[in-house]
Amino acid sequence: MTSDPMTNHPMHVEGAATPVVTYRQALNDALRAELTRDKNVILLGEEIGIFEGSYKITAGLLTEFGPERVRDTPIAEEGFVGAAIGAAMLGMRPVVEIMTLNFSLIAIDQIVNHAAKIYGMFGGQTPVPMVIRMPGGGGQQLAATHSQNLEVWFAHIPGLKVVAPATPADAKALLLAAIRDNDPVIFLENLSLYNTKGEVPEGDLPAEIGRAAVAREGTDLTVITYSRATTVALQVARQLAEEGISIEVVDLRSLRPLDRETVCASVRKTSRAVVLEDDWLSYGVGAEISATLMEGAFDYLDAPVRRVAAAEVPLPYAKPLELAALPDANDLIKVIRELLDATRFTRQQQNR
Amino acid sequence: MAERRRAAAVQVSEPAAPTKAETTGAFPADEPAERLVDYYADMVLIRRFELSADQMYKRAKIGGYCHLNLGEEATVVGLMDALAPTDYLFTNYRDHGYALMRGLEPGRVMAELFGKSAGVSKGRGGSMHMFDAGARLMGGYGIVGGQIPPATGAALALTYRGKPGPDAEVVMCQMGDGTTNIGAFHESLNLAAVWHLPIVYVIVNNRLGMGTTVEAAAGEPDLYKRGCSYRIPGERVDGTDVVAVREGARRALDRARLQREPALLEVMSYRLRGHSVVDPARYSSAADVETAQAADPVPAMRRRLLAAGLLNDAKARHIEADADAKVAAAVAFADASPDPAPGRLFDYIYATPVANTSHSLPGDPAVVIP
Ligand SMILES: Cc1ncc(C[n+]2csc(CCOP(=O)(O)OP(=O)(O)O)c2C)c(N)n1
Numbered sequence: 001m002t003s004d005p006m007t008n009h010p011m012h013v014e015g016a017a018t019p020v021v022t023y024r025q026a027l028n029d030a031l032r033a034e035l036t037r038d039k040n041v042i043l044l045g046e047e048i049g050i051f052e053g054s055y056k057i058t059a060g061l062l063t064e065f066g067p068e069r070v071r072d073t074p075i076a077e078e079g080f081v082g083a084a085i086g087a088a089m090l091g092m093r094p095v096v097e098i099m100t101l102n103f104s105l106i107a108i109d110q111i112v113n114h115a116a117k118i119y120g121m122f123g124g125q126t127p128v129p130m131v132i133r134m135p136g137g138g139g140q141q142l143a144a145t146h147s148q149n150l151e152v153w154f155a156h157i158p159g160l161k162v163v164a165p166a167t168p169a170d171a172k173a174l175l176l177a178a179i180r181d182n183d184p185v186i187f188l189e190n191l192s193l194y195n196t197k198g199e200v201p202e203g204d205l206p207a208e209i210g211r212a213a214v215a216r217e218g219t220d221l222t223v224i225t226y227s228r229a230t231t232v233a234l235q236v237a238r239q240l241a242e243e244g245i246s247i248e249v250v251d252l253r254s255l256r257p258l259d260r261e262t263v264c265a266s267v268r269k270t271s272r273a274v275v276l277e278d279d280w281l282s283y284g285v286g287a288e289i290s291a292t293l294m295e296g297a298f299d300y301l302d303a304p305v306r307r308v309a310a311a312e313v314p315l316p317y318a319k320p321l322e323l324a325a326l327p328d329a330n331d332l333i334k335v336i337r338e339l340l341d342a343t344r345f346t347r348q349q350q351n352r
Numbered sequence: 353m354a355e356r357r358r359a360a361a362v363q364v365s366e367p368a369a370p371t372k373a374e375t376t377g378a379f380p381a382d383e384p385a386e387r388l389v390d391y392y393a394d395m396v397l398i399r400r401f402e403l404s405a406d407q408m409y410k411r412a413k414i415g416g417y418c419h420l421n422l423g424e425e426a427t428v429v430g431l432m433d434a435l436a437p438t439d440y441l442f443t444n445y446r447d448h449g450y451a452l453m454r455g456l457e458p459g460r461v462m463a464e465l466f467g468k469s470a471g472v473s474k475g476r477g478g479s480m481h482m483f484d485a486g487a488r489l490m491g492g493y494g495i496v497g498g499q500i501p502p503a504t505g506a507a508l509a510l511t512y513r514g515k516p517g518p519d520a521e522v523v524m525c526q527m528g529d530g531t532t533n534i535g536a537f538h539e540s541l542n543l544a545a546v547w548h549l550p551i552v553y554v555i556v557n558n559r560l561g562m563g564t565t566v567e568a569a570a571g572e573p574d575l576y577k578r579g580c581s582y583r584i585p586g587e588r589v590d591g592t593d594v595v596a597v598r599e600g601a602r603r604a605l606d607r608a609r610l611q612r613e614p615a616l617l618e619v620m621s622y623r624l625r626g627h628s629v630v631d632p633a634r635y636s637s638a639a640d641v642e643t644a645q646a647a648d649p650v651p652a653m654r655r656r657l658l659a660a661g662l663l664n665d666a667k668a669r670h671i672e673a674d675a676d677a678k679v680a681a682a683v684a685f686a687d688a689s690p691d692p693a694p695g696r697l698f699d700y701i702y703a704t705p706v707a708n709t710s711h712s713l714p715g716d717p718a719v720v721i722p
């Protein structure tokens with residue numbers, strides 16, 4: 001299933017077979033499309049050219065577009081992220097790849113104090129049309145410094161736009177939108193999504209930044225989630241459907257701006273909410289969603305909002321410890337059942 | 353001659369230490385008198401503007417941090433005269449003089465200090481953040497070293513439009529001495545070297561970063577040598593001599609323009625006051641203060657012009673009165689300008705509007721319940 005980027009409703013293309021591609025390929029297709037469409041689009045990053053990207057997202061692009069459009073950088077995150085800002089101020093549309101999100105901390109001053117500030121602080125005189133793409137996520141036994149989900153660091157900052165696509169279709173459509181957008185867009189990928197597959201409509205239709213999608217409709221409980229965790233939530237929803245439990249999955253897609261309306265509308269319908277997030281619990285995305293639901297759905301809630309998030313530890317290397325720390329389908333199912341039990345949910349209810 | 357100069361500039365050469373003779377002596381013979389007098393007028397304008405800013409700060413017309421170019425007038429004027437209108441400028445927060453010399457109306461610069469919407473950054477930046485797209489003043493930056501990577505990226509953008517040559521656009525990136533110790537400086541110089549970028553990094557060495565001396569902070573206190581690791585040639589000039597500054601800046605800019613290679617220029621200057629208007633500079637010794645005052649470029653320029661017979665006392669007074677009048681008019685303009693309306697708070701959140709952007713004021717509900 002995919003979603004219509006304009007209405008955000010699930011979209012089924014009747015008849016015509018929609019191509020199925022990987023998340024990686026969808027990103028690669030979007031980059032190629034934009035490099036072809038606009039000569040001001042340039043790619044910058046470590047090992048994106050000859051090496052074709054640490055995760056091969058830029059495979060083939062150096063050969064196709066040459067070293068000026070696909071520019072390998074020295075290992076200097078602060079330098080080249082800042083350089084992208086200056087290039088954007090002069091009318092280029094740089095798309096920066098940071099090898100993994102963890103290394104963005106080296107560039108945090110340029111992202112937070114510069115990219116996010118320059119348009120507003122100088123009175124709207126210069127837009128900063130740039131994208132920073134980077135994969136985050138744990139589960140690859142990369143240990144504490146290489147497994148982080150720091151989305152709230154960026155989602156907290158006015159002046160940035162932050163998107164976190166879960167599907168190949170959204171990966172492509174949101175990347176097209178991000179590159180055509182005149183503001184700095186933080187584009188969060190996830191290591192464990194690169195090989196996932198999904199239908200991606202043909203053509204280069206951008207999505208609308210700032211809108212969540214109802215990735216699956218349901219009536220009994222809403223799971224609010226984004227990025228990799230969306231795939232987990234959808235899998236759980238399918239599994240529980242067999243038991244007669246109807247789960248709605250809201251995929252946030254955009255963490256800034258945050259589509260509070262879609263989240264609240266869903267929970268007003270289902271009366272139960274669980275947030276599934278890959279970041280740490282305290283001060284995380286789930287905290288923001290919970291506060292949003294307190295304001296926008298308090299009278300509709302049958303029970304307190306629950307959060308399923310990462311354990312608050314620097315992620316260990318050893319597999320059993322890593323598995324224990326990261327939220328998975330079983331954790332989500334457990335919390336969903338607890339919430340249903342607490343509200344005396346019976347299966348008949350779904351037919352009400 | 354120009355060829356040889358450029359060739360020589362490729363190495364880091366020991367400069368002759370600036371002597372008093374240079375700042376009090378005769379001007380180069382081929383220097384038009386009018387231009388020298390104009391330099392004096394520009395220096396006086398900066399001086400009077402900054403003294404006025406200091407007063408306005410004390411009268412609480414100006415808030416926040418406020419760093420002045422007092423003592424750096426010859427540096428600012430020399431650098432800005434060498435820079436073409438088609439070049440781009442990035443500076444640090446000590447930026448009022450640069451904004452004036454890029455041709456911005458003193459009233460609009462003062463209005464920015466007063467936080468008015470007629471200010472160059474619409475009152476959203478203040479003292480440290482002067483910006484004017486038309487003048488290609490790409491901003492004053494308040495984070496030490498923050499301007500250096502974006503300036504470097506601006507130079508990268510220039511490589512996509514146009515060829516090296518006498519009319520090529522280039523970037524000048526100004527910074528202080530203390531700023532050469534931050535990582536962004538080194539990462540940027542490295543990028544400029546490997547990518548062959550048309551940029552001139554200008555270090556205004558006023559001998560102090562707040563209260564810290566260059567010797568206490570820099571492993572290589574000859575700052576013009578700090579490009580060595582990147583094979584970026586450096587040159588040191590006397591920042592109290594406007595012509596010396598301009599010539600040094602031209603050589604560096606020529607290298608960026610004609611050869612599309614980065615250059616480094618260290619301008620030896622002085623800070624006549626504290627780090628910012630609220631700093632009494634108690635850490636400076638009486639001898640330090642005396643040295644700085646002896647090097648004050650504004651009276652020095654006046655003396656030199658009088659000695660050379662290019663200016664008489666009446667003309668000098670006229671220039672000074674003219675600067676005072678301009679500054680008074682700037683203050684009046686800033687005072688009379690309206691404050692930005694609170695309703696305009698969300699005007700410049702995004703350049704591309706998107707759904708669900710927050711326009712909530714403190715205490716507003718985050719979600720509207722239907
Ligand atoms: C990253 C950062 N650290 C510290 C400061 C506080 N600070 C502002 S100016 C300054 C001194 C900079 O000295 P220098 O580069 O010599 O410039 P000058 O003020 O002398 O023009 C410091 C430490 C800052 N603004 N940014």
Ligand SMILES: [Mg+2]
Binds near residue numbers: 530557561562
């Ligand atoms: Mg200094």
